[in-house]
Amino acid sequence: MAYDYEKSIRPGKLPHIWCPGCGHGIVMKGLIRAMDACELDRKNTAIVSGIGCASRLPGYLDCCTLHTAHGRAAAFATGVKMSKPDMNVIVCGGDGDGTAIGGNHFIHACRRNIDMTYIIMNNFIYGMTGGQFSPCTPTGDKASTTPYGNPDPIFDISKLAIGAGATFVARTTAFHATQIDKLIAEGIKHKGMAIIEVLDDCPTTYGRRNKFRSVTDMMKRLKDIAVPVAAASKMTAEQLEGKVLTGVLYKEELPEYTAQYADVIKKAQGA
Amino acid sequence: MAKKVALLQGNEACALGALYAGCDFFGGYPITPSTEVAEVLSNELPKNGGKFIQMEDEIGAMASVIGASLTGAKALTATSGPGVSLKQELIGYACIAETPCVIINVMRGGPSTGMPTGPGQSDVMQAMWGTHGDHAAIALTPASCQEIFEETVRAFNLAEKYRMPVQVLYDEIVGHMRERIEFPEPGDLEVVDREAPSVSPEEYKPYDSTKGQIPPLAAFGSGYKFHVTGLNKAADGFPTTKAELVDAEERRQIAKVMDNIADIESYEEYLIDDADVVIWAFGSTSRSARYAVNELRKEGIKAGLFRPITLWPFPAKRTAELAEQCKGIVVAEMNLGQMVYEVERVAQGKCVVVHEGRVDGEPINPGQIMNKVKEVI
Amino acid sequence: MSSPKAKLEINERYCKGCNICVEFCPTKVLEMDLFVVKVAKPEACIACMQCELRCPDFAIKVHKIEE
Numbered sequence: 001m002a003y004d005y006e007k008s009i010r011p012g013k014l015p016h017i018w019c020p021g022c023g024h025g026i027v028m029k030g031l032i033r034a035m036d037a038c039e040l041d042r043k044n045t046a047i048v049s050g051i052g053c054a055s056r057l058p059g060y061l062d063c064c065t066l067h068t069a070h071g072r073a074a075a076f077a078t079g080v081k082m083s084k085p086d087m088n089v090i091v092c093g094g095d096g097d098g099t100a101i102g103g104n105h106f107i108h109a110c111r112r113n114i115d116m117t118y119i120i121m122n123n124f125i126y127g128m129t130g131g132q133f134s135p136c137t138p139t140g141d142k143a144s145t146t147p148y149g150n151p152d153p154i155f156d157i158s159k160l161a162i163g164a165g166a167t168f169v170a171r172t173t174a175f176h177a178t179q180i181d182k183l184i185a186e187g188i189k190h191k192g193m194a195i196i197e198v199l200d201d202c203p204t205t206y207g208r209r210n211k212f213r214s215v216t217d218m219m220k221r222l223k224d225i226a227v228p229v230a231a232a233s234k235m236t237a238e239q240l241e242g243k244v245l246t247g248v249l250y251k252e253e254l255p256e257y258t259a260q261y262a263d264v265i266k267k268a269q270g271a
Numbered sequence: 272m273a274k275k276v277a278l279l280q281g282n283e284a285c286a287l288g289a290l291y292a293g294c295d296f297f298g299g300y301p302i303t304p305s306t307e308v309a310e311v312l313s314n315e316l317p318k319n320g321g322k323f324i325q326m327e328d329e330i331g332a333m334a335s336v337i338g339a340s341l342t343g344a345k346a347l348t349a350t351s352g353p354g355v356s357l358k359q360e361l362i363g364y365a366c367i368a369e370t371p372c373v374i375i376n377v378m379r380g381g382p383s384t385g386m387p388t389g390p391g392q393s394d395v396m397q398a399m400w401g402t403h404g405d406h407a408a409i410a411l412t413p414a415s416c417q418e419i420f421e422e423t424v425r426a427f428n429l430a431e432k433y434r435m436p437v438q439v440l441y442d443e444i445v446g447h448m449r450e451r452i453e454f455p456e457p458g459d460l461e462v463v464d465r466e467a468p469s470v471s472p473e474e475y476k477p478y479d480s481t482k483g484q485i486p487p488l489a490a491f492g493s494g495y496k497f498h499v500t501g502l503n504k505a506a507d508g509f510p511t512t513k514a515e516l517v518d519a520e521e522r523r524q525i526a527k528v529m530d531n532i533a534d535i536e537s538y539e540e541y542l543i544d545d546a547d548v549v550i551w552a553f554g555s556t557s558r559s560a561r562y563a564v565n566e567l568r569k570e571g572i573k574a575g576l577f578r579p580i581t582l583w584p585f586p587a588k589r590t591a592e593l594a595e596q597c598k599g600i601v602v603a604e605m606n607l608g609q610m611v612y613e614v615e616r617v618a619q620g621k622c623v624v625v626h627e628g629r630v631d632g633e634p635i636n637p638g639q640i641m642n643k644v645k646e647v648i
Numbered sequence: 649m650s651s652p653k654a655k656l657e658i659n660e661r662y663c664k665g666c667n668i669c670v671e672f673c674p675t676k677v678l679e680m681d682l683f684v685v686k687v688a689k690p691e692a693c694i695a696c697m698q699c700e701l702r703c704p705d706f707a708i709k710v711h712k713i714e715e
Binding site: 010042043046048058059063068069072077084086104108261 | 336338360472
Binding site for chain 3: 001002003005009014015016018019020021022023024025026029177178203214215216219
């Protein structure tokens with residue numbers, strides 16, 4: 001049967017604001033399927049975002065949704081989760097929002113290992129403001145503020161998350177639609193900070209400046225560069241040149257922050 | 272029965288006032304001279320099942336407070352000038368998203384790092400105009416440890432009642448001095464809790480003002496699903512660019528404060544009825560001013576004191592009346608001229624308005640104020 | 649020729665004409681017609697669900713036909 005996405009979407013909110021071919025809609029569908037798979041009670045689920053194209057996602061979903069300020073999503077979400085640890089907390093946003101202006105909140109949310117699922121849609125650009133380079137725009141690429149090619153090195157978001165202490169880190173792409181919901185669902189079930197990096201496409205502000213002739217060219221590139229972790233282990237460094245590992249990149253069971261704080265409360269109360 | 276008393280620092284009184292008001296969430300970042308508020312609450316909040324979190328930075332602290340408030344918590348942060356500068360972005364968010372929260376600003380000098388351990392009263396205009404865009408502000412300025420306790424309680428009440436951020440500003444002198452405090456018993460001070468929605472989750476709109484200027488705020492996780500955004504929004508909480516909706520919402524958010532000044536306003540007057548000169552002062556400066564009034568009276572000069580406790584909204588009506596009544600107003604504040612401009616604005620030239628300021632890290636002393644009063648007479 | 653395995657429902661109001669469904673349909677059921685997708689060869693549909701899955705705009709539903 002056709003998948004029933006409508007029951008998760010607020011009435012009258014579609015069509016969404018994203019450009020033709022933008023992968024954010026594919027990620028949103030993946031999130032809906034993941035929430036269904038985990039049987040999340042929408043009344044008890046907060047979806048928190050910052051600013052940018054990807055951050056408009058929560059407004060479509062029939063949950064407790066919080067569209068905050070640029071870069072601040074993880075910090076708002078920390079307040080929500082700390083105050084109500086039994087709520088399911090999902091954060092979503094883009095690469096610029098999460099790793100530039102929100103970089104500090106991002107790494108510290110990872111460090112605390114607070115139980116939330118952060119879906120970071122990495123489309124290599126600031127889309128909403130018209131295509132300025134982000135910390136994830138590949139070096140040499142064109143953006144509206146790198147007319148001579150981007151001189152900046154990039155952040156590898158997943159490596160950043162692992163280094164900062166997130167205990168579940170996974171990566172996929174907007175092409176790998178069925179993997180999106182599986183990884184998000186695994187992230188939701190994981191007790192601790194789960195980062196799901198989804199490599200995404202921005203045909204409007206990134207693709208047209210960087211010799212992608214169509215949306216589907218961008219999708220095919222996402223398909224081509226992705227190498228599952230298991231397959232990568234059998235490949236040479238040469239073969240892995242220009243590739244991106246996908247799947248679960250890191251997983252570890254460590255004490256979760258709100259559980260740790262519950263112990264603080266017990267100690268304070270003389271237990 | 273005698274009330275429980277203690278010798279407490281202003282910042283400790285603030286923390287205990289917050290607990291009296293029902294504060295159950297603190298998100299903060301260490302900064303002198305406010306840190307004792309965080310230290311006390313890190314110890315006390317978990318005893319009541321409340322939550323304390325030290326965030327990665329000032330902005331994160333403010334964000335955590337707003338997030339917690341949306342789940343129904345009575346949420347507090349405490350900081351000083353540089354921290355408030357960083358928090359301005361999200362103070363504006365709390366304004367537009369109409370999220371109750373309390374921000375303590377223990378004022379030091381500035382700009383920038385300034386003199387972290389010295390007192391200042393130079394964040395008073397920032398409390399009103401620090402965040403961008405049109406908005407209303409409520410700011411309270413207690414002048415003693417007892418009053419810090421009580422005004423912190425009132426700040427929570429006003430935040431919950433008017434669904435907005437409320438700032439409590441007190442200078443480092445009041446924050447760090449120790450005074451005898453008489454603890455109010457439960458019930459002695461009013462404690463206002465957030466109004467719950469009267470409609471079902473299906474009918475609920477977070478900014479529906481058809482039943483009153485201040486729409487009830489549901490809590491995340493209480494069965495109500497709704498959207499909160501920092502964009503201009505319609506009654507249903509979703510973004511809009513429709514001119515009439517944006518205009519009505521912006522005006523309502525200011526009117527909810529300005530139409531209720533009588534409820535929000537608080538001030539103290541001392542020997543004001545026959546005063547030829549009114550000293551207009553708040554915080555620790557008002558304590559020097561009171562001393563000055565007594566000394567001036569001994570010299571036969573009819574001086575009086577007007578002490579705003581609610582600094583914002585500005586006590587315009589009463590200040591204008593005083594300007595009609597007296598020959599001059601001396602605005603004494605630890606800055607180089609801030610509230611004096613508001614006093615001048617409402618005095619409309621009906622009396623002389625002069626400023627006595629100081630920014631060297633020392634308190635304004637009574638002699639300084641007395642000399643200024645004598646210049647006016 | 650085999651019978652179609654599914655009936656495709658297109659929401660023309662949602663479709664933004666990105667061409668993802670057309671490109672990735674393994675049996676080339678879909679075509680773009682003035683920036684809106686249309687079902688050109690319904691009989692070729694094998695109900696693989698790829699178009700529904702990949703459509704970023706919630707514009708395609710694949711209703712499988714029960715045998």
